Amino acid sequence: MRPVQEFVQTESAGAVLLMVAAVVALVWANSPWHHHYQELLEVQVGLDLAFWAVEGSLHFWVNELGMVLFFFLIGLEIKREITIGELSDPRVMAVPIVGAIGGMLLPLGIFLLVTQGAGADAREGWAIPMATDVAFALGIATLFATRVPIGLRAMLLTFVIVDDIGTVVVVALFYSGDIQIDQLVLTASLIVFMLVVYRLGIRSMFVFGGIGVVAWAAIHDSGVHPTTLGAILGFLTPWRPPVPLDGFVRTARQLLERFRAGDEDPETPLGHDQMVDSLLSLSDLSSNAVPHVDRLEHHLHPWVAYLIVPAFALFNAGVHLDPGTLTDSFTSSVTWGVIIGLVLGKPLGLVAATWVAVVLGAHRPAGVTWRGVWAIGLAAGIGFTVALFVGDLAYAEPDLLRDSKIGIIAAFAIAAPLAFLGFRLLPRVERRRSPETPADQAEAVSAP
Numbered sequence: 001m002r003p004v005q006e007f008v009q010t011e012s013a014g015a016v017l018l019m020v021a022a023v024v025a026l027v028w029a030n031s032p033w034h035h036h037y038q039e040l041l042e043v044q045v046g047l048d049l050a051f052w053a054v055e056g057s058l059h060f061w062v063n064e065l066g067m068v069l070f071f072f073l074i075g076l077e078i079k080r081e082i083t084i085g086e087l088s089d090p091r092v093m094a095v096p097i098v099g100a101i102g103g104m105l106l107p108l109g110i111f112l113l114v115t116q117g118a119g120a121d122a123r124e125g126w127a128i129p130m131a132t133d134v135a136f137a138l139g140i141a142t143l144f145a146t147r148v149p150i151g152l153r154a155m156l157l158t159f160v161i162v163d164d165i166g167t168v169v170v171v172a173l174f175y176s177g178d179i180q181i182d183q184l185v186l187t188a189s190l191i192v193f194m195l196v197v198y199r200l201g202i203r204s205m206f207v208f209g210g211i212g213v214v215a216w217a218a219i220h221d222s223g224v225h226p227t228t229l230g231a232i233l234g235f236l237t238p239w240r241p242p243v244p245l246d247g248f249v250r251t252a253r254q255l256l257e258r259f260r261a262g263d264e265d266p267e268t269p270l271g272h273d274q275m276v277d278s279l280l281s282l283s284d285l286s287s288n289a290v291p292h293v294d295r296l297e298h299h300l301h302p303w304v305a306y307l308i309v310p311a312f313a314l315f316n317a318g319v320h321l322d323p324g325t326l327t328d329s330f331t332s333s334v335t336w337g338v339i340i341g342l343v344l345g346k347p348l349g350l351v352a353a354t355w356v357a358v359v360l361g362a363h364r365p366a367g368v369t370w371r372g373v374w375a376i377g378l379a380a381g382i383g384f385t386v387a388l389f390v391g392d393l394a395y396a397e398p399d400l401l402r403d404s405k406i407g408i409i410a411a412f413a414i415a416a417p418l419a420f421l422g423f424r425l426l427p428r429v430e431r432r433r434s435p436e437t438p439a440d441q442a443e444a445v446s447a448p
Helices: 002-029 034-041 058-083 090-114 134-143 150-174 181-199 205-220 227-236 245-263 269-288 292-316 323-329 333-359 370-380 384-394 398-424 438-446
Strands: 044-048 053-057
Touching: 002 034, 002 134, 002 292, 002 384, 034 058, 053 058, 058 150, 058 205, 058 227, 058 292, 058 384, 090 150, 090 333, 090 370, 134 150, 134 370, 134 384, 134 398, 150 227, 150 370, 150 384, 181 205, 181 227, 205 227, 245 269, 292 384, 323 398, 333 370, 333 398, 370 398, 384 398
Parallel strands: none
Antiparallel strands: 044 053
């Protein structure tokens, strides 16, 4: 559970920064200095690679490049969960997977129903209420760690991962522009080239980073949103380390023996060099014994949680609010489709689909009660970061985009307290005490 705990702790801390960034954006956009906020969004930054150049605003770079790293991290987490995590066991993953599907389909249906007479452009945002904000959902659950058993925590993490998979698929299939086949083929060729380079034994992150930049440039011109590339590269990252565990143990013992031999005479040049060489070799060995999925997630996750996601909120949550704007938005079916889809559709869809799965023979994870499932459903109604991202892709018309953002913010204001209350009402988890007597110890060892 250590990787899961590290993931949740980083997300919960990042949720605080995310909330601060969103509040700053809202206050700034509605202050007398709101024109400075707009100027910040429109600051132009260019990238020139000699053979290819692109220029865009800071808003463009945060959405088009920063979110690629966000989805790359999602791809890494999906890969780890499928290979060695909760998604690797079909008996455990059935309930949260079915629940996640229900939690995506019902909000979609609610949004289309509410916006039925609003026109085709308004209905383009049908995927907005499908999304769940990973940071806020895990952050609220972490606040009540003493009330969230391991099974419920694993179910919540599995749910948000499946929800993210659904978001990646939706963005790739439905929110891409006119497809340029030649650029798409170039992107696919570069991905294959990265796999070949890895097979040849090249492990330099600079090499893969350079190829990744070129692949981003290609997919940017292909019409497919670049976040798809991030998710694919994350999922294709090898999870087996270059040095297997048994080889690591054997070689590490040999290096430690060399170190001890040099330590017997550390004042001589020969002894000193032997100790240093042993330590450097041991450092390289231990580095190659860590799976690339874990290494990249460990190093990248703080940057995404503490910088990229808050920056995205700062650049996307700034909606100008005045009485006229709010009146117009709260008479818009887009706003209400988002609110009802997230606040009601997500929890009802998740709980109903989970109940169907259990009736058909699936089993809830150990320690998970229906009250806990409802708490997860309420937390799923927070779609903040990903919902804002999908809304930005769905709507080119400023009024529709504004209505969707106000709906997302209003849904957050409702769903977050409900999720807080849902986890707060869960009973405390009883922690097993360590056995104190030899009889107790024997009983604990023999217990299944």
